[in-house]
Amino acid sequence: MRGRAARGYGGGHGRRKCYYLERVHPRKKSVAPSTKTETPAASPAAGAVASGTEVTLTSATDGAKIYYTLDGSNPTQASTLYEAAITVSEAVTIKAKAYAGGHTASDTMTAAYTIQA
Numbered sequence: 001m002r003g004r005a006a007r008g009y010g011g012g013h014g015r016r017k018c019y020y021l022e023r024v025h026p027r028k029k030s031v032a033p034s035t036k037t038e039t040p041a042a043s044p045a046a047g048a049v050a051s052g053t054e055v056t057l058t059s060a061t062d063g064a065k066i067y068y069t070l071d072g073s074n075p076t077q078a079s080t081l082y083e084a085a086i087t088v089s090e091a092v093t094i095k096a097k098a099y100a101g102g103h104t105a106s107d108t109m110t111a112a113y114t115i116q117a
Contacts, residue, residue, distance in 0.1 A: 037061045037106040040068075040082075040096040046111035054085035055113070059098040059106065068096040074108055088113045 038060040044053065057066050066082040067075045075097040086094060091114045098106040 035103050037064050037098045037100045037103040039106045040066050040098050040109045042094060042096070042109065042111040046113060048114045048116045049088055051089050051115050053088045053113070055088055055094060055111070056085050057082045057094075057096050057109075059100075061098060061100045061103060061106075064098040064100040064103075064106070066096050066098045068094055070094060088115070091115060 040057045040059045043056050043058070049055075057068065059066055065077075067077055067079040068082050068086070069075045069079050070086075070092050072093055072095070073079075075095050077099055079097075082096065091112075093110060093112045096109045096111075
């Protein structure tokens with residue numbers, strides 16, 4: 001009787017109790033919706049900076065790992081893992097994405113820096 005289960009008591013006829021069966025759809029596994037990892041933030045903000053400025057990347061999601069690129073490509077988990085401040089000594093565009101277990105990947109952060117004259 002696959003897909004069927006006793007679902008209720010249908011009353012009795014004389015001394016006999018009658019139970020009825022109805023088709024029960026298999027339950028779909030209920031998975032809590034995943035939350036998105038917070039998009040990384042860069043400090044200082046994008047714009048003109050002095051040569052040698054160190055840019056730090058952070059994500060508000062606990063335990064998130066940030067991956068970044070400096071060549072304009074979109075970061076993936078195969079990109080450079082952020083472990084220390086990025087020194088800006090020439091015009092550069094930093095793209096970063098954060099990943100955390102149990103969360104979907106963040107949006108991509110883009111920060112373009114130029115060197116002040």
